[in-house]
Amino acid sequence: MTGHSDSHDHDDHRDHAHDHGGGHGGHGGHGHSHGVAADADRRWLMSALVLIVVFMAGEVVVGFAAQSLALISDAAHMLTDAASIVLALIAMRLAARPARGGFTFGLKRAEILSAQANGVTLLVLSAWLGYEAIGRLIDPPDTEGGLVLVTALVGIVVNLAAAWCMSKANRSSLNVEGAFQHVVTDLYAFIATAVAGAVVLVTGFARADAIASLVVVALMLRAGTGLVRDSARIFLEAAPAGVDPDALADELVAAPEVVEIHDLHLWEITSGLPALSAHILVAPGGDCHAVRRDLQRRLREEYRITHATLQVDHVGEDEEQQQLLQITDAVAAAELAGAEHCADSHGPVHRAGPHAH
Template sequence: MAHHHHGHDHAHHHHGPPADGNFGPAFAWGIGLNLLFVAGEAAGGLWANSSALLSDAGHNLSDVLSLALAWGATLLAKRRATERYTYGYKGATIQAALLNAALLYLALGFILWDIIDHIRHPAPVNGTVVMGLAGLGILINGFTAWLFRRGQQGDVNVRGAYLHMLTDMLVSVGVVVGGALVYFTGWLWLDPVISCLILAVVGVGSWGLLRETVQLGLQAAPADIDVAAVRRWLLARPGVSSVHDLHIWPLSTQDTALTAHLVRPGGQNGNLFLRELQHDLLHEFNISHCTVQLEDDLPLMGAHGCCDQQVA
């Protein structure tokens, strides 16, 4: 018989931020400030004859889109499950995180293309306006990244928004530093070199986000959960002689599910055992949604069994 448990009552014990963590104000501030900044950059770019500012305005507009995407996913994840979407809409956070990771690398490619274009076709610009707007960008993007700092360790969807803002802040730092060095030295080649170095740092630093979101999309066990350790822990439960068909996968960027068959010959107090199992899985491994089937003896495997045969 299958026994299903969902750890709603213990959500406050999650290692990351709570599942109902309210990032709405952070998203609202981030989107509002960046929209104002995009308008300012576009106007400044036209006035200062700076294609760099215009392209950066386009890039920042894509960041507004990614913030809206992440926010929409967090709101969608809170909707109740339906007869068709039996797990609810929590998976939207994984899809949004994956799309945002891809958008981040597209943005890096766009900036690199713009740098190459400026090397090939240099044009005089109003350096004071460019550095001034870039300095404003450091403040706005730095503040927005700071708003997401709390959740970025526990939620890959929030981390995607955090890295987008951090990337923009670092690019703006590069613009200011490069502009100042070019102003004082006259070495025009410094600006693209500094920009390329920053892009390389961001690209390498963001690779982990892309890799993790792809893994979550493929329903791999979350990186912070050791499946072998979970299997050993289950085998050590009272009366359990074997574990098979153990599956651990992410329901969202915060919620993890587990299904398993436990062979427990002549097991007594099955309900009490399962209740304690649910509690301990949440506190030991942050697995909030578990479905466990208790069996008296090892069943037939393979074509006559349940799923994949796994070594106990």
């Protein structure tokens, strides 16, 4: 029995490698287009970066001349915009490197580090600007409404152009989305600043500048919290948002000849790249290879999970469990054999039939 099991494992691994390679062959056939898309993403990000840096330099000068915290806060936010885009570009370069050595997934999570850094930067900056805005709300300085209005209107145009450039990049990447959120938040900030400048110019109400800054702070908090939350889910290896691992396991265990599924782990390597591993027990006499291929097809087509590693065994296949082959109820056999298959099983056990978890 042991010899048979070893041979079976080897064939299963070889067959799995063939299927897995075939699954990625479709991707490999588009390798050139993926490279072109990555280059295009970098060009769009670089275009946005140039627009932001040029305008930011002028905004700093005008902000101090006009004594406008809203403009200075916008300039500070634009500095983080520029930094976020540079960070995104660096992360894209690192993520594109092939897997080697101890980094068996490559450096794909560099993009998630970038996204989290962008989120944390937004939160820290919002705290500082919130403190300054409250101080100016209590004791508002004289503000040149005309300069603020004109600069903010130019800023709206610049940020619209930068946001348009970045929208052309692949925003399914949390890395690109993080940089994009910086720019979009800045666009809203300039709209608020333009309104504040117009109010100061028309009515002389100086506190409008500080109120606009608080609006910007609220937007930054919202964007920063979302980025930190989403990146933290990936670092903590939570299941992809919108996918319930228990519901997925219940669907898979209902497949023909599948008796039990345990040690199911579902996580994301980076945004948009989910991975799954699980131990599958098949009824005695069942075709392990056919079951595995069927489950991988379901995962690929229904859940878009193309990185799936499935260990498939027959119930009672272990030498210590030979006596279980005499049991006609495959589900009962699985219950007795489960502890032997995985002595330190993680997560719930999903079983077919009336004994389902």
